Structures are given as structure tokens and as C-alpha cells.
Amino acid sequence: MYAPLRCHGHHSLLTGVGEPAKWLKRADELGVPALAWTDVDSLAGMVEFLEAAQGAGEGNGVQPIVGAELTDSAGRPGRVVALVESEVGYQNLCRLISRRRLGYDPGDSDEPQVAAPENFDLATALVECQEGLLLLADHPRLLLELSGRVESRRLLALLSPAAGGVRGLRDPRKQAAGSRNTHGNPTKTNRRTEELQADDPEHALDEPKTPPPARPVPALTMLDAARATGTALVMVPDAWHILPEEQNDHELRVAIKHNALISNLDPNWLAVQPAHLCAGKELSEWAQNIPDVPGAWPLDEAARAGIRRAYPGLDGAWKEQPAVIQRSLLVASQCRYVPTLGGVLFPKVQLEEGETPYSRLSGLTLAGAQRRYRPLRPEVLQRLEMELSTIGQLGFAPYFLLVNLIADFAREQNIPCVGRGSAADSLVAYCLGLTDADPLRYGLPFERFLNPERSDRPDIDLDFCWRRRDEVLEHVFTLFGAKRTAMISTLNCFGLRSAFREAALAHGIPPADINPWSSRLPHSLGSSTDEGKGAATPKILVNTPLAQNPIARAMASMPEARGFPFDDPRFQKALASAVGLLDTPRHFGLHPGGVVVAPGTISATVPCQPSSKGPLVTQMDKDGVEALGLVKMDLLGNRALTTLDDCLGFLREQGQPIDLETIPEDDPHTGRLLIRGETIGCFQIESPGMRHLLQQTGSHTMDDVIQAIALIRPGPAQCGMKDAYIRRFRGLEEPTPPHPSTLDLLLDTHGVMLYQEDVMRVAARVASMSLAEADQLRRALQKRRLDDLVPLQKRFMEGTQQNHIGREEAVDLWQRIEGFAAFAFCKAHAVTYGRIAYRAAWLKAHHPAAYLTAFLLSATGYYPSRVYVEEARRLGVRILGPDVNRSGRAFQLERKGTALRVGLERARGLTSTTLESILAARQEGGPFLSLPDFLERSGARKDETETLIQVGAFDAFDRTRPELLWRLHLLLSKPTRTPKGAGLDPKTLADCQESALTPLARQAPGSGWDGRGLGVVAEGLSPGQGASLFPAPAPDAVVLPGLPGPGPIERGKDEFRLLGLTIDAHSCQLFPCPGEERLREKNAAGQERPAQAKGTFHSTQDQIRPVNPCSCAQLRAKIGARVTLRAWPVATRRTRTSKGEVMRFLTLEDESGLGEVLIFPDVYRRDGHLLELNLLVLITGVVEDQMGAYALRAERIW
Secondary structure, eight states: OOOOOOBOOTTSTTTOOSOHHHHHHHHHHTTOSEEEEOOBTOOTTHHHHHHHHHSSSTTTTSEEEEEEEEEOGGGOSOEEEEEEOSHHHHHHHHHHHHHHHHSSOGGGOSSOOOOOGGGOOHHHHHHHTOTTEEEEEOSHHHHHHHBTTBOGGGEEEEEOTTSTTTGGGOOGGGSOTTOTTOSSSOOOOOHHHHHHHHHOTTOOOOTTSOOOOOOOOOHHHHHHHHHHHTOEEEEOOOBSBSSGGGHHHHHHHHHHHHTOOGGGOOGGGSOOSOOBOOOHHHHHHHHTTOOOOOTTOOOOHHHHHHHHHHOTTOOGGGGGSOHHHHHHHHHHHTOOOOOOOSOOBOOOOOOOTTOOHHHHHHHHHHHHHHHHSSSOOHHHHHHHHHHHHHHHHHTOHHHHHHHHHHHHHHHHTTOOEEEEGGGGGOHHHHHTTSOSOOHHHHTOOGGGTOOTTOOSOOOOEEEEEGGGHHHHHHHHHHHHOTTTEEEEEEEEEBOHHHHHHHHHHHTTOOHHHHHHHHTTSOSSTTSTTSOOTTOOOOGGGTTSTTTTOHHHHHHHHOGGGTTOOTTOHHHHHHHHHHGGGBTOEEEEEEEEEEEEEOSSOGGGTSOEEOOTTSSOEESSOHHHHHHTTBEEEEEEEEHHHHHHHHHHHHHHHTTOOOOGGGSOTTOHHHHHHHHTTOOTTSTTSOSHHHHHHHHHHTOOSHHHHHHHHHHTSHHHHHTTHHHHHHHHHTTSSOOOOSSGGGTTTTTTTTTOOOBHHHHHHHHHHHHOOOHHHHHHHHHHHHHTOHHHHHHHHHHHHHHHHHTTOOHHHHHHHHHHHHHHHTTOBOHHHHHHHHHHHHHHHHHHHHOHHHHHHHHHHTTOOSSOHHHHHHHHHHTTOEEEOOOTTTOOSSOEEETTTTEEEOOGGGSTTOOHHHHHHHHHHHHHHOSOOSHHHHHHHHOOOHHHHHHHHHTTTTGGGSSOHHHHHHHHHHHHOOGGGOOGGGSOOHHHHHHHHSOOOOTTTTSOTTSSOOBTTTTBOOOSOOTTOOOOSSOOOOTTSOOOOOOOOOOHHHHHHHHHHHHSSOSSSOGGGTSOOHHHHHHHHHHHHTOOOOOSSTTSEEEETTEEEESOEEOGGGGGGOTTOEEEEEEEEEEEEEEEOTTSOEEEEEEEEETTEEEEEEEOHHHHHHHGGGOOTTSOEEEEEEEEEETTEEEEEEEEEO
């Protein structure tokens, strides 16, 4: 028996295979007493590893050892496996990994530094950070450099069973030429490999990538080095996958990492075999002839006694193993320290002398209460006393002060800021100005946020103006110091699409053959298109090896993927191998707003690494840093706050200042907009499902919007809560509460436990539980923590008995609470976002041009930008095209708030450099006066200028677009390239290339041009005098041909292609509909009439016509009628029915507005392959009234 001390799972990104739990399970099966998790230059998987080892599953009897395999910079050979002995050792390992990733220790300075990992020297760093670590070096270079500089007991020589000459200790120099295990023989490489090696002979990858597995040093060489330095020798496998057959999974990941083919991988990129988790017997066979070098780790009787004490369950066979294997157990027995998970490491906040965090927080809170409540009421003080007492008891006062410092900065800088989530349940947070929801008005219990029974830590999450969020982040790093602060990383994992696509590429399938199919898959296994419970195996996969393959099943269930080549061996291989990638980490990302502040140096708690955006980031994700005790804050950029702020700014400029805190919460104009579901562009309430819900519930006030935000979540719909609420609202069902005693608690929600806070209050009422106990119950039910549920259920039943509730009724109450608790939504969060949503709707109802311009500026939304432009047009806002003299970077409001101008950044292919150059030239030299003037001052390329001409950005220059394109060609053509038959000699062409500006035109801008289309003020001209932008040419000048401008359809198509929207015509008027074209082909061919869905068409002689063409806006007036929609898809969602069949929701848009289409499984299976989401669709069906909302139930897709 032995201890695997060198194991790399899938957190060694795109190289290692397997999650920690599976490694531990296999170790347990092999009887391995301990296992070291040693990802390369990483502790990213440490928390998951420790939680798996400490959990209740298989493998929890294996001792976890924390460690990492450290590499050197510049591709220097050799690795060191660093194993943690003590808390100091863990801190030093975090520092070592940070130094390896960054080139410096972030704990050394409060000043931000530039990452330079190439400066890292492994041996020097290990000497400086050796305390608390055991160092296993696998290369003679490192043994020589560390020997004498590191304590002898801390250093061991590491031998791999894959090393050349292990079996029989043959001299590796005598092995056959070309052996993979030799050091001196060159490896046969392809041209790609030679290119990679040209600049780096040691195959070092870019820093963000996991370096390739170490090349094992021959056994004799390591043995000689160990003897020369007097270093103890230990032998363990260099394991990169759990089982031998997982070598294929390892090769697939390596191929993806290198963007290479599996069939053409450089052997130096792969782990040398054996690279799996070996059994003790296997390892013993390989190590039989390895002489021992005891060094400072002799295996005497005292050492063996220590092993027996550490691992009493070991049988006596371990004593018969070679000494180099036994030593692994001795090393493991010394590495028993693991970081504590679940604690809290509160950062320190500077205070005045004689002040405590609690006293400071109490003073700030009371001052805030006096501002919020005038006059101050007794119930406010009573609630504050309770909350402050709990906060002080649990030690959370420093956290509140820390968050308040950040919010204070935002307020000082006029950066919109609001707290969200359960923090809005706190009156202290409300009085500090961190949240916008009054807990007393909305009945929000503090215990939902924080209570003595809560085992995990709550967060106070803050949303800021999206555009200015980075200012807040910079301030946080400045305020708390770079040595204590870091952002949080994410681990982005393979989903269905990415796993299939990358596996197919690695197997050599061309992208052109992959992309049409991968785009039809849902993105991830979390999609609603997953194989639901009871879903039948698709017929095409029955009795095939792919029958249980989730990617193949998803593909087969998509009507759009009809015709997928399941019988193609290439795709069969790709699908089979892609399954192993699902939900495994692929690369690091950056959390959108997560920040941690450590009480000491950040690098002593968690390893740090650089990010492409700039700030320092933790190597662990949010769950990892929270488990280690670091206090996390989400400082997110919220585009809705930006939209509101921009809109209010526009209105202030127009002399209409508005205070959103004072707007009525039952405004009739806003109510009409909500009831009709006309909420496109409104935060949280613009999705198709939400617009339907607003119509079904007759929402017209702010409180109605708050409830709708909680109802729209997937949980309420799945458990029937949403339908029950709608039926009760519309009087179709009695609003019966779970128990008569709870009627007053659920009066506003029609007897439905809509919010998590409702579940708590009901449990507290019927079972006489405290709100803290009720919250504990809610959490246990929501997270299905069975160990906690048993005593809580007993407490609940005893409480109901005390309240004289019968056993049968109590069981029914428990089942109701159990069902609702799993899906109820946090009311505090719903209130926060509901208030923002209602304000957005109010602004759209009263100031549509300003609001939609601000919304488009925020570059957000559920739909494509063109949908919001069309919405503005429907609301009477004039749409103005881009103009080189008027447009800014993005959308802007013009004509005294009645028009929306498209920005130059919408022009496809216009680089940011050219855009900035245009704006700067216009700022410095005034408006552009001609095309030559624009080219000379802006530096725009020919293709960029062509785009601007085609989208109308030069229309004010009194030339048609074809004339301007012709002139551009002449201006930028070289005389030497003039076609022989063009009739232009070089001299003539040179004349054309001269600027057409007259001396008058070359004067300073604004000196006398009648430039109505240019925005140039006419000055300096005598009465009646005018000036022409293009004066009559001299008699000998070349006269450009007069070319007519493009028609509206051609112009609109150019705008749609290059801007993604249209200025005048709607896209439905510009493009053909594939469904109509298919009908014309059928009519021309005289094909038989369709047999299905009779009544969906008229048939006269040889012609088929869909029935009753209808616009989207007319659906409301066509209830029960069969109509045909011709419109553009702007949103879609797939889901499964209760039977596991796939159906689709489709949102269509035409000139009149938006319409919803339901495509049920039978129609979706038959016609789903005809859907073209980037083209017009033609759909016939029956209009249905769905309890106040209207949708077309599709019968045929043409």
C-alpha cells in the first residue's frame, strides 16, 4: 500500500481528468489511506476536494492532503510537489502559487504591480517559503539547487514509475533510439510542433494555460542525484487520470488545449504512461529493484510506528513493499493539516480611538433612521435595537461598516447604487442607505437575512451604474489596499454546445460541418431542453451506443437538427468523447462583480493570479473563497441603474428635473402600459413570459410589479404556484390560505406562499416557531438538507400539536410548506428590483424618447437592438440615421427630445480607433465639409468609409450614395492600377483626386457655408449671398456621372446588414419570407395539398394561400380566430412538457408590435425544421386567450 502524492484532476485545466469526488472514491476502492490533490500551479480545486473528503459520500475515509505541483518559469526543467504540513505551510503555498502566476507576492505591497511571471525562480521562492511544506523534487537540477538551502527533512527526491529504466534499472542511455522515455533522443515532430518549439525548446505554454505533464527523469539519474545530495527517495505515480482507459479523455483535453487533432498530438504534450491512479500491487512491481536512499526519512521502527498510528486500518502487507513506496505513507502521515472551512475572516475597518465597530455602526444607523423616518417612530427603534443586537452578537458590524464605506464613495461621486437580495430585509441596511426597500412597509423580516441560527454567511450585494462600476472597484482597491483586496475568478465549464463542438474539432471534423449542428444545441445541461424524467429515448437512437448519450439525445430531440448524421463514424466518436467534457472546467473567467477583502494579506489566504482586465483575482471561485472564510461582496454593474440615470439626465437638460422617489406608485399612464404588457425595454418586466403575466394579473401598480417579479421565476411555474395565483386573482378560484390562521399573512398574495418570507411567517404562525427557526426550516427545505430536516420536522409537528392542529392537518401543512419553500422567491430582492422596474415603466410611459434612447445606450435588453428602435418608432419617436457631423459614438437624443439618432459605433467594421479619430477631428477642426476633407482628417480606411456611405452617414453632403462611392473609388485609386479600358490616364485621375474644395471652403469652419445638412452655421455672407459645397467645376475638370440614389428597399437592406437596424422601413418590408417562397415553389410544381392542419390555408385551383393574414397587434382582437402571422423572430425558448416532449415559445415582431406563438410538440416535431430564426417566418394558427394574455397556437409553419 502507498499514498498517491501527485494527483492532478480536472482543475489542472485541459490536461487532468476527473473531479475530486471520483478520485477519492477510487482511492477508497484501492484501499489507499491518503491522497494528495496537487494540481499544477493551482489550488482551484482544493475546497471541492476537501468538501468531498469530509462529506458523507464514498471516499470520505481517505485522508486529504493539500498540495500543488509547482513549475518553473521560462520552461526550465523540473517540478516540485509541495505538500502542506501546517497552517504556515498553507500560507506559504498560497504565496508560492501567487508568485508563480504573477511574478511577485501581492502581499508585499499596497501598490498595484504589473504581472511578470517570467521573473519567477522556483528554487529561490522555495527557499524563502519552505516553512510548513514538504518538497518533492522530480529533477536533479532542483535537488542540487535546493540541497543545503532547504532543511533536509523538507526535501525529498521524487521518482515516477514512468521513468526510463525503472523496470530492472537498465541504463536509459542504452534504450532503443526513439524511445519516448529518453532524455537525449529527439522526438519526431510535425511542422506545427517545430513552430511551437522554435521560440521555446522546452515547450512552455502561455502562462494562463496548464503546462504539459512533466517529463520523467531516468531512474538512474534521479538515484544518483538523491545519493549525491543525501536526499530521501520516494516513488509515486504522476497521475493525470483515474483509470488506464481514461487516457483517451486526457488526449482529448490536450488536443483542445493546443487546438490540435487527437491523431496528431506531440508526445511531449501528453502524460507519460502509467499516468493513472495505480493500485499498490502495480506500483510495488515497478519499484522492486529500486535501491533505497533514506536521507532524512529513514524507515526505522519509530517511523513505522508513526505510520501505524496514522493509519490503523492498514493491513500488514504494506511493510513488505519497497522502501521507496513505504516512504509515501510516512510523508502522508506528516501532512494532516487542512484549512478550516466555514469560518469567517472579517476584515478590519479603521476606527477612531475609543470606538468599536458596534458603536460606530449604531451611531451611523441612528443618524440614518432620523433621515429616513420623520418623525422617528417607536417601532423603528425597537426593530433597530433587535437588529443591532444580532449583528453585534454575530460579529457582523465590521462587514456592515466596510460595505457602507463603499456605498458612501458612490454617493459622494453621484454613482447610482442600490443594495439587493436578502440584505433588503435589514432595517439597518435601509437606514444606512444601502438598500431602497423599507422593511417595515413591506413586512420584511430581518431573520431572513441574518439570525443566530444561520450557519452560513449572508452577503450585502450592491448594484452600481454599469458605466461607472469600475470607478467603485478602483476605489475599493485603493481604500483597502492591493495587498488585501482581490476580485473573484470563475471556472467556466463545458456545456452541450462547447463540448460537442470542441470534441468534433479535435477529431478532425471541419468547422463547416460542425457549426450548423452545434448551433442547434442548447448551451448547457441546465437548459430546459434536458432529457426530463420519463422522456423516451428518441427513435433514431434506440438500440445504438448513443442511446444514453445526453448530447445525442438533445440533438435528436431538436426538430431543427433533423438530418443529423448519427451514422457518420466521425460524429459518433465526437459525441461519445464529448460526454466526458460536460460540466468540467475549461478555463478561468472573471466574476462580474465579486470582490473579497482579507483581514491580512490576500495571498496568505488564497492564491492570486492576473486577469486580462487588469485587477488581481483569486484563484478560487466564489464558493471557494466563502468556504475559506473570506467576506465576499458582489459589486455588480446594473444597466438598469445606468438607463434611469441617463434618462433623468436627458430630462434635466430639457428643463424637466424628476425625482423618482416622489412619483406615484399607481400612476394611470404607467398602469395602462403594464396592463397591456407594453413593457419592452423595462428592467425585469420585458420578457415574453413577464409581459404575459402582467396582462394575466392586471398589474398596474408598483406592488403588482413586485409580485410579478417573484411569480415569473421557474419555480412558481413548475409547482403550480403561478397558475394558482392567476386563477385566484381573476376570481376563478377561492383564495384559500394553507390554514385559516394564516389568512391575514397571505391576504396580498391571494393565499399563496409567494415569497420565502411568507413561508417563514406561516411556519412561525402554525407551529409557534421563532422566525429564526422558521428560516432554518426554509433553508433546509430549499437545499434538501435531510440531516437538518428530521429534527425540524419534529419541532414543526410538536408546534402544530400545541396549537391544537390535528395530525392529518399538520401533515398536510407540512407538505404544502415543503412544496412552496423549494420554489418561493426572496421578497426583499423582488421589492428592490420591482421598484426599479416600475420606475423604468413610468419613464417609458411619460418620456418614451428619452427613456428608449437611454436604454439603447446601455447596450442591454432581452431582444435585439432593432426591436427597441422599432418600439421607439411606434411610440412616435423619429429615427435619424448616422451622420458623420452629428452622430456621436452611440445613440443620442435630438430635436428637443423627439428624435433618436443612431451612433457611429453601430456601423459594422468601423474600428474603435477610426471612430475616436472621427470624433476627435470633428472636435478639433469642426464639421467635415466634403468627402476628401473627411478622408484627410479622419484617417478612415476605404472599407470603413464605404460602410459609412452605405448607411447614409454622408447623406447631408448633397450627393447620392452611389456618387459618393464612385468618388471614393477615384480618390483612393492609385494611377498605376487604373484599368486600361477605363478612359482615365494618370493625369486625369490625379485631377479627380484633388479636393473639390474651393478657397472659400478651405477657410475655417463656420466662415460662410449654407450648410443646412451639415450643421454649419452660415456666417460672414452678405444678404442674399450663398455658397455651394460642390461649386461648378472648371471647364477642363472631370465631371462625375450623376447616379440615382438607392431605392428604399436597397437602402433598408444595406442599413440592416451594416447597422443591424433600419432607419425608415421595417425589416418585414425589406426581405422575402422563406415560407412564402416554399409556397410559390409548391404552387408552381402543382404539389398535393397538405393533409395536416386542415383549415390553415385556402386552396383555389392550383394555388395555396395561408388563411387570414394578421399583424401582431391585431391578435388581441382575434380571439378564437385562425390567422396567419408573417413576422420576424426576436426571441425564442424551448422547454419540455410534463410528458418530456419538446415544445417552443416564439416571439415575433412586425411593424405593429410583438406577438407570441406557442409551438406544441406535435407541430414542432413536424415543422420545427422550417424555423429560420434569422429570417421572416410564416405561421398559421388559432389565437387563444390564456387568462387575459393572448397567443397564437401554431398549427402550421409554412
